[in-house]
Amino acid sequence: MxxxxxxxxxxxxxxxxxxxxxxxxxxxxRAFKPRWIEENCIHCLFCWVYCPDMAITVKxxxxxxxxxxxxxxxxxxxxxxxGKKGNKAIVMxxxxx
Amino acid sequence: xxxxxxxxxxxxxxxxxxxxNPDVCAAYPITPQTDIMQRFSSFAxxxxxxTEMILVESEHSAMSACVGASAAGGRVITATSSQGLALxxxxxxxxxxxxxxxxxxxxxxxxxxxxxxxxxxxxxxxARDCGWIQLWSENAQEAYDNTIQAFRIAEHLDIRLPxxxxxxxxxxxxxxxxxxxxxxxxxxxxxxxxKTLNPLLDIEKPVSYGPLILTDYYMExxxxxxxxxxxxxxxxxxxxxxxxxxxGRKYGLFETYRLDDAEVGIVVLNSAxxxxxxxxxxxxxxxxxxxxxxxxxxxxxxxAEVGDALKHLKAVCVLDRxxxxxxxxxPLFMDIASSLYIQDKKPLMFNRIYGLxxxxxxxxxxxxxxxxxVETAKTGKVQxxxxxxxxxx
Numbered sequence: 415m416x417x418x419x420x421x422x423x424x425x426x427x428x429x430x431x432x433x434x435x436x437x438x439x440x441x442x443x444r445a446f447k448p449r450w451i452e453e454n455c456i457h458c459l460f461c462w463v464y465c466p467d468m469a470i471t472v473k474x475x476x477x478x479x480x481x482x483x484x485x486x487x488x489x490x491x492x493x494x495x496x497g498k499k500g501n502k503a504i505v506m507x508x509x510x511x
Numbered sequence: 512x513x514x515x516x517x518x519x520x521x522x523x524x525x526x527x528x529x530x531x532n533p534d535v536c537a538a539y540p541i542t543p544q545t546d547i548m549q550r551f552s553s554f555a556x557x558x559x560x561x562t563e564m565i566l567v568e569s570e571h572s573a574m575s576a577c578v579g580a581s582a583a584g585g586r587v588i589t590a591t592s593s594q595g596l597a598l599x600x601x602x603x604x605x606x607x608x609x610x611x612x613x614x615x616x617x618x619x620x621x622x623x624x625x626x627x628x629x630x631x632x633x634x635x636x637x638a639r640d641c642g643w644i645q646l647w648s649e650n651a652q653e654a655y656d657n658t659i660q661a662f663r664i665a666e667h668l669d670i671r672l673p674x675x676x677x678x679x680x681x682x683x684x685x686x687x688x689x690x691x692x693x694x695x696x697x698x699x700x701x702x703x704x705x706k707t708l709n710p711l712l713d714i715e716k717p718v719s720y721g722p723l724i725l726t727d728y729y730m731e732x733x734x735x736x737x738x739x740x741x742x743x744x745x746x747x748x749x750x751x752x753x754x755x756x757x758x759g760r761k762y763g764l765f766e767t768y769r770l771d772d773a774e775v776g777i778v779v780l781n782s783a784x785x786x787x788x789x790x791x792x793x794x795x796x797x798x799x800x801x802x803x804x805x806x807x808x809x810x811x812x813x814x815a816e817v818g819d820a821l822k823h824l825k826a827v828c829v830l831d832r833x834x835x836x837x838x839x840x841x842p843l844f845m846d847i848a849s850s851l852y853i854q855d856k857k858p859l860m861f862n863r864i865y866g867l868x869x870x871x872x873x874x875x876x877x878x879x880x881x882x883x884x885v886e887t888a889k890t891g892k893v894q895x896x897x898x899x900x901x902x903x904x
Contacts, residue, residue: 418731
């Protein structure tokens with residue numbers, strides 16, 4: 415994306431386009447990556463509730479894959495995940511492994 | 512017809528604020544400003560204005576509430592002095608960076624420590640680089656007129672910057688002088704309806720204020736701010752012309768007094784200019800060609816115009832009612848020196864620090880400075896670049 419020059423900016427850095435943070439992809443910040451283990455998932459959607467960004471996709475009340483464009487790898491989802499019979503449905507793994 | 516009154520500087524500014532009738536005011540009391548907001552809150556309590564008064568627990572909160580109210584889309588005021596302005600400091604930059612046209616009378620007072628409540632420019636000088644417009648006022652009439660004009664300048668759609676209107680604590684804020692009030696209707700129509708720009712309360716057009724701007728855009732926003740500052744002098748002159756048509760009172764970027772044919776000159780801000788003009792008259796009567804320049808628009812500083820007005824002099828003394836510790840010279844001197852630096856021909860210059868903490872500036876101090884100017888012009892030598900005057904050894 416071509417960056418704007420100083421003459422093209424809105425006064426006072428006011429953001430006039432609602433929802434524009436969607437364009438700001440933060441996935442590259444990640445050092446740890448969550449892995450979803452579907453067989454341990456009870457679809458409680460705690461991960462969706464606790465995710466500080468919009469990295470958990472949900473369809474028809476069921477949890478789907480991570481959206482890694484936005485996941486910063488904070489690990490909150492893995493911490494909150496109750497899993498099934500003591501087995502977590504989300505685990506954190508070092509990025510690049 | 513304008514109303515002739517005998518009032519204090521604070522009373523005059525409070526009257527201007529009543530006539531403007533802003534939407535929101537958030538303020539905290541501090542001497543010598545308290546009197547403005549005490550009077551203004553009486554206007555609000557008695558239904559003379561429709562202003563929403565927000566009583567806050569500190570000046571930091573006062574300026575924060577002003578930022579919110581202004582971003583929401585209101586015409587917003589506050590007022591402060593000294594430590595109050597110091598406590599607002601971080602929010603001053605937010606108000607200007609967000610380009611919010613808040614108007615704030617600043618009743619100039621010394622900074623602690625040692626604690627002192629009297630007139631001194633340390634407070635305003637400490638905030639000179641924060642991106643606000645600063646208009647300085649010699650007397651109650653100028654403080655009243657500048658307050659009214661400040662709304663037009665700050666709110667101009669090409670500008671949208673906050674503005675401070677400065678006057679000397681006690682010397683002007685608490686002394687009664689004769690002046691003229693305009694009719695309410697004239698002030699109302701001069702200031703006009705407040706025009707919003709990206710108001711937060713417009714739910715049809717949602718906006719966000721205060722985003723994180725890092726290395727990729729911060730410098731572009733600073734350049735844009737610097738650029739908008741460069742447009743302020745033009746708007747100040749345009750508003751002053753309209754004001755002159757209405758009142759007959761002439762304002763510019765600065766005032767010159769007997770300066771055109773002068774050989775020596777004094778540059779001084781605010782109330783001390785009055786005393787200096789009287790002494791200049793006495794020296795003129797003795798055949799000494801002395802003049803004065805009193806900045807009005809101090810931020811942004813009109814470097815080119817000021818330099819142009821002073822370049823023909825043989826010697827100039829800049830009187831500072833504040834020191835800039837470690838900067839070698841007083842803050843006004845540094846700006847005047849910069850103004851003359853860009854001129855091919857320039858006068859000899861020296862800096863005298865006077866009147867700190869409300870110490871009286873007496874005619875004998877102006878005489879002392881004028882004698883030194885005459886001597887400097889004659890010998891072509893500056894005795895010493897910076898000294899305190901009116902101080903005990």
